[in-house]
Amino acid sequence: xxxxxxQTTPRHQLRAEKVAxxxxxxxxxxxxKKAEIDEMLARLASLSDEHFNAHPDExxxxxxxxxxxxxxxxxRITDSAFSEGExxx
Numbered sequence: 001x002x003x004x005x006x007q008t009t010p011r012h013q014l015r016a017e018k019v020a021x022x023x024x025x026x027x028x029x030x031x032x033k034k035a036e037i038d039e040m041l042a043r044l045a046s047l048s049d050e051h052f053n054a055h056p057d058e059x060x061x062x063x064x065x066x067x068x069x070x071x072x073x074x075x076r077i078t079d080s081a082f083s084e085g086e087x088x089x
Contacts, residue, residue, distance in 0.1 A: 004017055
């Protein structure tokens with residue numbers, strides 16, 4: 001994108017260019033955060049597929065508590081994302 005000379009370019013054109021740059025920056029930031037979330041979800045899915053690295057013969061209430069904690073954190077996220085629970089509109 002070319003930069004306009006602020007002394008020879010009308011204000012509305014300068015504002016339009018600034019808006020376009022800002023929109024592009026927001027889109028890039030959004031896609032970066034989305035990729036970050038996708039990576040975390042993939043890692044969690046893989047860990048879940050491996051039963052959170054717990055062997056069935058070794059499961060105890062500590063494992064249950066850990067999964068309960070993970071589930072409560074994920075519930076906060078899903079409630080927010082889907083406007084459920086305390087985030088109901």
